[in-house]
Amino acid sequence: MATATSTDSAPGLGAESEWAVETHGLTKRFDNNVAVNDVELLVPRGCAFGYLGPNGAGKTTLIRVLLGLTHADAGTMFLLGHAVPRHRDVALARVGAIVDEPRFHGHLTGRQNLQILAAAREPAAKGRIGPALERVGILHRADDKVSKYSMGMRQRLGVAACLLGDPQLLILDEPMNGLDPAGMLDMRDMILSLVAEGRTVVLSSHLLDEVERTCDAVAIVDRGKVIRQGPISQLLAGSSFEVQVECSDPDRAGGLLLPTPFGAHVQAGPDGLAISLPEGTDRDAIAEINRLLVEGGISVFRLQHVQASLESWFLEVTKRLGEAE
Amino acid sequence: MTTITDVGAPGPAPTPIPAEPPGDHRGSWIPTWGMVSTRCMELRRRRGLMIALIAVNIGIPVVFLGVRLISHAVAPKSYGPAGGYSIFTTLVAGFMYVFGFVVAAVVGCTAGSVDLSEGMFRHLVITGRSRLALYFARIPAGLAIVIAMVAVGYTIVCAVCVFAAPTQLNYDGVNVPVGLSQPAFDSWAAAHADEVICNFNFHGGPGLNQPPPNVTCPGQQVGPAPGKSTVPGAESPAQIRAFAVTVANQDYADYHSQFLVPSSTLMVDVGLWIALEATIGFMVGLGLSSLMGQRTVAVILLIVLELILTPIFSRHIILHLLNVQRGIVGVAMAHIEPGGLPTPFGGGGGGGGGGDPLIPESTLASSLVIVGWIVFWTALGAWRMRTRDA
Numbered sequence: 001m002a003t004a005t006s007t008d009s010a011p012g013l014g015a016e017s018e019w020a021v022e023t024h025g026l027t028k029r030f031d032n033n034v035a036v037n038d039v040e041l042l043v044p045r046g047c048a049f050g051y052l053g054p055n056g057a058g059k060t061t062l063i064r065v066l067l068g069l070t071h072a073d074a075g076t077m078f079l080l081g082h083a084v085p086r087h088r089d090v091a092l093a094r095v096g097a098i099v100d101e102p103r104f105h106g107h108l109t110g111r112q113n114l115q116i117l118a119a120a121r122e123p124a125a126k127g128r129i130g131p132a133l134e135r136v137g138i139l140h141r142a143d144d145k146v147s148k149y150s151m152g153m154r155q156r157l158g159v160a161a162c163l164l165g166d167p168q169l170l171i172l173d174e175p176m177n178g179l180d181p182a183g184m185l186d187m188r189d190m191i192l193s194l195v196a197e198g199r200t201v202v203l204s205s206h207l208l209d210e211v212e213r214t215c216d217a218v219a220i221v222d223r224g225k226v227i228r229q230g231p232i233s234q235l236l237a238g239s240s241f242e243v244q245v246e247c248s249d250p251d252r253a254g255g256l257l258l259p260t261p262f263g264a265h266v267q268a269g270p271d272g273l274a275i276s277l278p279e280g281t282d283r284d285a286i287a288e289i290n291r292l293l294v295e296g297g298i299s300v301f302r303l304q305h306v307q308a309s310l311e312s313w314f315l316e317v318t319k320r321l322g323e324a325e
Numbered sequence: 326m327t328t329i330t331d332v333g334a335p336g337p338a339p340t341p342i343p344a345e346p347p348g349d350h351r352g353s354w355i356p357t358w359g360m361v362s363t364r365c366m367e368l369r370r371r372r373g374l375m376i377a378l379i380a381v382n383i384g385i386p387v388v389f390l391g392v393r394l395i396s397h398a399v400a401p402k403s404y405g406p407a408g409g410y411s412i413f414t415t416l417v418a419g420f421m422y423v424f425g426f427v428v429a430a431v432v433g434c435t436a437g438s439v440d441l442s443e444g445m446f447r448h449l450v451i452t453g454r455s456r457l458a459l460y461f462a463r464i465p466a467g468l469a470i471v472i473a474m475v476a477v478g479y480t481i482v483c484a485v486c487v488f489a490a491p492t493q494l495n496y497d498g499v500n501v502p503v504g505l506s507q508p509a510f511d512s513w514a515a516a517h518a519d520e521v522i523c524n525f526n527f528h529g530g531p532g533l534n535q536p537p538p539n540v541t542c543p544g545q546q547v548g549p550a551p552g553k554s555t556v557p558g559a560e561s562p563a564q565i566r567a568f569a570v571t572v573a574n575q576d577y578a579d580y581h582s583q584f585l586v587p588s589s590t591l592m593v594d595v596g597l598w599i600a601l602e603a604t605i606g607f608m609v610g611l612g613l614s615s616l617m618g619q620r621t622v623a624v625i626l627l628i629v630l631e632l633i634l635t636p637i638f639s640r641h642i643i644l645h646l647l648n649v650q651r652g653i654v655g656v657a658m659a660h661i662e663p664g665g666l667p668t669p670f671g672g673g674g675g676g677g678g679g680g681d682p683l684i685p686e687s688t689l690a691s692s693l694v695i696v697g698w699i700v701f702w703t704a705l706g707a708w709r710m711r712t713r714d715a
Contacts, residue, residue, distance in 0.1 A: 067451050069715040089352035092453025099451070103444025107370055116367060116445070119359035120452040120459065122349040126359070161448055 017081025020045045020169045020200035021066065026075030028058075028065050028224075035061040037224035039075070043202055043217075045168075048195045050215035050232075051204040052314060058224035059204045060100060063173055067097055080168055093122070096162025097171040101178075102154050106147035110138060110157050113146060118164050125164045132163040137186060151178030159190065170194060173204045188214050212310040222318055236313055240279045242306040243286055246272040248299035256296040262289060272302075279316070351454045356462035360454075364436070364466035374435055378470070381428045382478040386416060390485045397489070408489035410584040416482055417595050418666040421475070423631060425599055426606035426655075429471045430627040433610025436467040437706060438620040441713075450715040460615065460710040464703075467607050475603045476596070483592050490586040497524045497576075503585050507577050514573030521569040525576050594663035602658055605698060606631075609654070612702030616709045631655060642684050651686045657694035660686050 021043035028036035035058045043049045053059045064070045066077060068088045077084055082091035104113040111129060118125035133139040136156040141149070149157065155178055162170050172191075176184050191201050191214050205211050211218060212232060219229035228235060247253050254268040257275070262285070265276045277285055286305060293300050308316070369375060393407035440446040440459075449459050493500040499520045505513060514521045523542035573580075587595075606627070614623040635655030643650065650656060660683060686694075 064715075069447060069450055071714075089453045089455065092451060093349060093351060095451070095453070097451045099447055101444075102448075104448070105367060105439070105443050105445055107372070108367060112363075112366065112370070113445070116363040117448055117452060119357065119363040120449050120454040121351070123359070165452065 017078065018045060019043060019078065020049075020080060021202060022078040022081075023062075023066070024076045026062070026065065026077055027073050028061055028070065029073050034224050036065060036072070039221075039224070039226050041219055041226055041229065043200065043219075045200050046195065046198050047216040048191055048201045048203060048214050050211035050218035051202055051221065052206065052208065052211060052218055053221035054206065054318065057221045059221055060173055061224075062221070063097070063099055063171055063202075063204060067092065067095070067099065067171065069099065094165060094168040095171065096165050096167035096169075097173070098155070098158040098162060098175060099171075099173045101151075102158030102161070104146045104154065104157060107145060109143045109145055110149065110153075110160075111142040113157065114161060114164060117161050121165050124166075128164050128166065129160075132160040135163065136160045136190070152180060152183045155179060155183075155187075159187075167199060169200045169202070171202045171204075174206075175203065176205065176207055176210055184210065208309075208311040208314055218310070220314060220317060228317060232310060236307055236310065240308055240313075240316065241277055241281070242308070243275045243277060243289060244272065244302070244304040244306055245275065245289065245293070245300065246302035247293060248301075253293055253296070253298045256292060256298065257289070260292060351452070351458075354455050354457035354461060356458040356465075360458065360462040361465050364462045365469055367439075368432065368436060368467060368470055371435065374432065378428050378432065378474050381424050382421075382474040383481065385424075386421065386478050386482050389416070390482065390489075394485070394489060406489050406491045408486035408586070409491050410486070410587050413482065413486035413587045413592075414666050416486075417479075417599065418662070421479060421482065421599055422602055425475050425603045426631050427628055428474070429603040429606030430610035430631070431624055432467050432471050433607035433612075434614035434620045434623040434627070435610075436463040436607075437611040437614035438618060438623070441618050442620070446713075447715045456711045457707055460707045463611060464608070467611065468604060471603050471607050472600055475599055479596055479599060483587070483596075487586045492585070494580075494583055494585055496580055496583055497526065499524050501580065503583075505580075507574070510577055510580065511570045511573055514569045515566040518566045518569035521572050522565070525572045526579075527572045528575050591663060595666065598658075598661070598663055601695070605654055605658070605695065608699045609702045612704075612706030615706035618709075618713070639683055647684065650684050651690060652694055652697075654695060654698040656684065657686065657691035659683055660691040661688060661695075 019042050021041060023039050023041045026036055026039040026041070027034065037058070039062060041062075051059055051062070061070070065072045066079060066084070068085050071085075079088075079091040079095055082088075084091050104110075105116075108116075110133065114129045114132065115126070118129055130139070133142045136159050138153055138156050138160070141153065146154065146157065155175060159172070159175065162172070175187055175191075179187055188210065191203065194201055195216075203211060203215055215232065217229070217231045218235065219226050221227070245253065250268045250270070250272050253273055254266050257266050257273070262275055262277070265278070267274045267276075275289060283305070286303060290300055290303055390407050390412075393404065393412070396404035397406050440449060446459075450456065494503045495501075499517070502513065519542070610623060610627055613626065614620050617623050630653075635653055638646075638650040638653050639656045639659055
């Protein structure tokens with residue numbers, strides 16, 4: 001079995017790396033189950049990055065490997081340019097993370113729990129406890145015992161714990177879990193504000209809608225392997241899309257398009273046509289549809305290009321993978 | 326299947342955030358003072374644990390001595406003084422030693438397992454702090470609590486035993502001045518010949534097995550109590566005094582070992598001995614629970630070790646297991662018990678007498694066993710802490 005290695009990099013060079021997270025061939029096995037499979041991941045600095053995958057895809061395991069909570073079986077990885085696990089102390093000094101459900105000592109207050117965590121960080125971390133509690137909106141409950149906190153408050157306390165180290169990189173595993181709609185909105189705003197400060201936020205989630213609203217780039221993981229990664233706009237640009245056509249005679253318009261390559265994808269409705277175009281279709285196809293309709297004597301009132309959502313794209317990609325196997 | 330690797334241009338550099346904290350040695354295995362103090366705070370805030378700790382280490386001795394103080398104050402003729410040497414030795418060797426270990430073990434098991442069971446271990450590992458430092462921070466934090474509790478309880482016991490001690494030594498039912506030299510003891514015996522002859526133990530001797538003298542003992546017409554001294558031949562006052570001196574000479578060694586109050590040296594020695602026992606309990610509990618990752622089973626195992634296995638193995642020689650018996654830390658601790666105390670787990674031995682003797686073991690071997698237990702369990706717990714998945 002190959003052993004996880006870390007390239008010898010000086011700990012002080014981290015700030016020069018352009019990647020917040022960088023992995024090559026990262027693999028983690030549990031007996032015969034490959035939870036993280038030869039993962040090549042590049043997370044650029046200063047963005048919100050979504051790490052998406054269905055349940056059991058290996059999202060949390062990858063995060064646990066990155067943070068040194070469990071050992072990798074093979075591959076190399078870097079956090080903020082520092083090789084881990086070799087320089088994990090330096091790398092993690094500027095990393096904050098929530099992994100799984102955030103749990104704390106229930107008999108202590110939120111503030112006391114943060115005091116324990118701050119003591120394990122640099123001396124300045126103690127001075128960040130108050131601001132961190134205020135930022136996540138639980139300063140008024142900071143002196144209540146954690147056993148009396150709701151799930152959402154524990155999530156917020158978990159984020160406050162992340163902020164103690166003044167992190168350059170935050171890794172949040174399902175941070176929306178347990179939050180009500182207002183809490184999710186707050187969390188989204190907080191993530192965006194953290195990114196605006198120049199921090200990198202890696203967001204692991206299966207809430208695709210939230211990720212689409214929050215993140216700049218994503219990676220899709222399935223069965224332990226990263227199958228797509230890149231900026232959301234770029235990924236979706238190459239995906240299938242829909243053209244909605246508002247015209248004078250939808251039925252006749254549908255008939256006109258039937259013998260063309262678009263015919264198989266046309267759906268006629270009372271107000272017009274909906275034409276689903278497969279992944280890789282050129283934008284010129286929209287002009288071609290327009291030309292066919294106009295030449296057929298149909299009055300076209302509106303042609304609208306509707307991009308697929310991240311959710312539909314994700315389902316499309318993962319479904320296709322399932323069919324391929 | 327294709328993978329898009331062009332993830333676009335990196336975002337703006339996070340200029341206001343320093344790359345790493347200056348002078349932060351979080352890779353070091355040495356814990357910071359802040360880690361120790363917050364860990365101590367975490368343990369102190371466990372109300373149930375602290376109540377149990379105070380109840381056993383302080384509450385029970387206080388109640389026991391308090392009842393004796395009140396009883397003696399209300400009916401001094403029926404109830405003896407609350408303190409004194411014998412109460413000290415009984416309380417220390419019979420109770421504080423054994424239950425000090427158990428309570429310390431419970432604290433150790435708690436310190437070693439709660440981060441894991443309550444989900445804080447993961448948060449702590451993510452700070453990048455050395456896992457060894459996280460483990461070693463628990464040792465001074467836990468010991469500060471355990472030793473402080475033991476010290477408070479022990480100080481109360483010492484104070485009562487010294488300040489509420491009897492004013493006269495009651496030796497074989499006779500009030501005898503304390504600390505007499507042998508000539509002074511002989512003189513005192515000659516002056517109290519009847520009491521000595523009637524009450525002190527007489528072990529016989531050449532020419533001293535004659536019929537009893539005409540000494541009137543309480544509850545008897547003539548002569549000493551059954552099993553007590555017998556005076557040879559005719560008994561003039563001078564002969565009776567001489568016989569009393571002879572009996573006193575035989576008993577002087579035993580008398581000399583009797584004290585009204587424990588000496589300062591003994592109290593210091595016993596205090597250190599109890600503190601060492603509590604330290605062992607804590608360290609073994611910490612290591613064992615870190616190894617197992619949970620508290621309950623570790624606590625049960627240590628209670629079984631202290632209350633069942635150690636008393637059995639300390640007194641009953643099993644030939645094929647003799648070296649295993651010697652390797653039990655409770656047996657080793659019994660061997661280095663300060664003189665003057667009855668052996669722990671009941672009976673005599675150590676400084677006392679009677680009962681089955683302890684299995685033989687040299688002081689050096691005992692010391693090595695004690696050090697070995699502390700080092701072994703600490704190393705095992707630290708190793709598991711380093712290698713455990715968080």
